[in-house]
Amino acid sequence: MRDSLLFLCLICSFASNAEEPYKLDLSMSYIEGYKSTVNGNSFDIDSFFEHGLGVSYQVELSEFWKADYNIGLTFSEQGPESQSIYGVYTGIDFEYQNFSEQIKPFLGMQIHKPLSSSNTIENTSKFKKSLGFNFYPAKAAYSISFSVSQSD
Numbered sequence: 524m525r526d527s528l529l530f531l532c533l534i535c536s537f538a539s540n541a542e543e544p545y546k547l548d549l550s551m552s553y554i555e556g557y558k559s560t561v562n563g564n565s566f567d568i569d570s571f572f573e574h575g576l577g578v579s580y581q582v583e584l585s586e587f588w589k590a591d592y593n594i595g596l597t598f599s600e601q602g603p604e605s606q607s608i609y610g611v612y613t614g615i616d617f618e619y620q621n622f623s624e625q626i627k628p629f630l631g632m633q634i635h636k637p638l639s640s641s642n643t644i645e646n647t648s649k650f651k652k653s654l655g656f657n658f659y660p661a662k663a664a665y666s667i668s669f670s671v672s673q674s675d
Contacts (some may be wrong), residue, residue, distance in 0.1 A: 550575035573599040
């Protein structure tokens with residue numbers, strides 16, 4: 524089992540209309556280095572950037588909460604030989620609506636599964652928990668998210 528801290532630097536969501544429930548998500552995440560153990564062997568994983576592309580669907584749960592269901596693909600290069608790792612993710616974010624018009628705090632959960640890695644350390648599914656806020660610029664069809672996440 525491993526415990527690592529993930530810093531999501533920037534997530535942008537684009538929609539053709541701000542009222543549309545479907546959005547395109549572009550992300551860039553910085554993952555802090557960590558130690559991992561596989562079959563009793565300990566490994567150091569260096570810090571790396573992970574990029575993502577996905578779609579999300581937003582549903583109003585109540586007057587105060589909205590849910591964002593998302594699915595997408597990730598890409599990263601890790602290790603001394605810059606090994607390419609691709610993956611898929613799915614998750615849900617719960618966004619609080621009554622903080623302000625342009626800033627909305629959220630809590631999120633996500634499952635990420637690497638697809639093309641010969642590296643046994645990075646070939647296991649990860650469960651990620653996030654806390655952050657979405658910024659909605661006035662009269663714009665996109666949002667920008669900042670969050671801190673913890674991954675198992």
